Amino acid sequence: MFVKICGITRLEDALLSADLGASAVGFVFAPDSPRAIAPEQARAIVEHLPACVSAIGVFVDAPVGQVREIAAFAGLSAVQLHGRETPADAASAGLRVVKAVPATREALDGLGAWPVSVTLLADAMDGARRGGTGRAADWAVAREMARCRPLLLAGGLTPDTVAQAIREVRPAGVDVSSGVELAPGIKDAAALRRFFEAVGRESSEGLPAFGRRDPDERGYFGAYGGRFVPETLVAPVEQLEQAYLEARRDPAFATELSALFAGYVGRPTPLSEASRLSAAFGGARVFLKREDLTHTGAHKINNALGQALLARRMGKTRVIAETGAGQHGVAAATACALLGLRCEVYMGAEDMRRQAPNVARMRWLGATVRRVDGGSRTLKDAINEAMRDWVARVDDTYYLLGSALGPHPYPLMVREFQSVIGAEARRQVLAQAGRLPDAVVACVGGGSNAIGIFDGFLDDAGVRLVGVEAGGVALDPGRHAARFAAGSPGVLQGTRTYILQDADGNIEPTHSVSAGMDYAAVGPEHAWLRESGRTEYRLASDQEARAAFEELARLEGILPALESAHAVAGARRVAREAGPGGVVIVNLSGRGDKDMDTMGEGLTDAAS
């Protein structure tokens, strides 16, 4: 949830807000406001803000020239127009604009007149200003507005009312000022804390956790990451980084993504308690984070939509992607169809064979599937081809990479788009189990679903974070994809991380029953987290994954993707280790329809 703390006049209030998780702080430049601040003072505060917190200036019917001048001087990332400004004024500002509109029927009818580049803020008058009954009526109108457009909600919110406001209006963000103050312009630290707690508990439409844990400026997480690309890609990757850092500071970007998560992807996805599976495992209560229930059936859509929005924002008209299991290809094709972008997906010939249903889905979604016959004809080779394509067409093409891999900023960006999984799961497990889990288990191919769910629990030192790699058929070269178990640090496809390589530094072939796990490198942040001791990694073999697939199907009525089945298999031991009374979350990253052919090939005795 996007949270803006408005009416800031003191540095300490701005820093506390940022620390508590504010997406933005607001400065009032209307001279007759009790919270008015001079541009010089605002600038002094903005200079100290973390990069991930936006500074928004509030103006009431100020001349455009003055708005621009103050915005440039104070370093504002957006301006909020709070007077009688018209859509034409907003369009002509040449800045990112938040426009406040009253939560009235009249304003609701006129919503369409505001350009989509303008973020709308509904100013719902609180009870005191309306004389008692106004608020509920306003919130009903605001709810209708929030259905039409990503909406920020303001107007007398307090730590005590914000939860209900979020429930009733379902805004993309909230804006508070007087509700967290000791006196006009002086924030109350305790009230701020309570406000954020209430928002955290209640925000049903999760937003990615932007800017919380950035790599260093060269894109390194410890010794892993970086940007090992051919020279031609250096400038495009730098432009991508700039565009991404700017986008995540822009409330309009966050609110649009948040609205898509809620209204298109079907977020939040449930956290389902798997009672019969728990009993079969004979240990902790097992909860499944149901990314299989997202639109398109896997977590990949979270990242695909985020990056497709970024592609559109960058003015790119053509999107390329690689895919292994086909889930990212489907997600990319879906996001591109939704946003009207051309989409071409590179896929290894071997993966096209074993994930045929996803090939058909991509084609129905209007994407061109480009067959890759080089190398091992799987995910790694598809990435090589996509990078070759990108080098040749950097001007009009956006490369929509599907996992937390590749050159900086991809590992960061993909993790932040996927962080919504962990944010939701944490809130849900607290509500449903009344406590944090003992462990969170996720499969690790490139590592995007795992890093997404781990992100929500990284600061909870007592929660074990367990990644499960593909053990394949044996830990011999070419028969598995266990980078941590059998690999070593090296550079592949733009990033320094653990890879499977021979003594000469050539990349070894990999094997996994699941196409999405069949890859020779792992996301660099995983390598770093593992080295720091925060995360641990285990193996599940092809056989164990197949068995887990069957077990989950029969005990819980859920067909998991074979990738996710690795996580289920890994959770068996983790659940025993946690013991009765323990709680374990498994990230069920995708659904298994695509794997029917693979599973059918090898029905075990138990299933025949």
Place this chain on the structure above:
Amino acid sequence: MPRLEETFAALRAQGRAGLVTYVTAGDPDLDRSAQVILALDRAGADVLEVGVPFSDPVADGPVIERAAERARAAGGTLATTLDLVARVRPAVRAPIVLFTYVNPVLAMGEGRFAARARAAGADAVLALDLPLEEAGLFRRTMASAGLDLVFLLSPTTTDERIARAADLGSGFLYAISRLGVTGARDAVPPAARALVERIRRRTSLPVALGFGLSRPDHVRQVGRFADAAVVGSALVSVIAEAAASPELIPRVEQFVRRLREPGDGRTEAP
């Protein structure tokens, strides 16, 4: 004086642009690859780029990718590439530039690689996927072994990065004629000259232009504004086509001699 510096100084003194050739080490096998390199030198190539076969050549087009596959199938690795250089060095006049992806070098260890490359008689290293930002320590290691480090510059490279490459690089700078991977093309794009001129304004290092050059007229055209022209995929195609033939070496030699012929209007290839 380092060989590359000497070579480019001599070219300037002669008022002539140089020819840089690329082949993948060990293509089609180590013995014939050694003969190919000797033939290139005999035919008058001014600088020899020797490519290290790698499993995932992401900056290369299909022609050089296939060459790496052939070389690897015949046992080619970074170590055999260095052996190959050591083997041909005594008989070769031209400077030798090792053209590699970074991972094989990291797997060998940068220090060990530098020492072995120098002992083998290599003159310089060009790492395709090691941009300036990642190259600091690498450069010092190469420099302390007496190896030049050559950087690629692309039409997308900013002026500021050109200046940094000129600072960090030595021997020469390699300008990429176009966006895209390696591979023969029909014409020299106009942007190539603009890039070379942008580079010239920022450094006195020699500039070689490559990517896509395949014919004698390309080489002559590039010679009018760059210090050297690089021919890679077209030469690798000659090797691929003649790999099974006893004519391999004469054909390579003939191809390179034709690339070097002065233009008289009659040698334009189709």
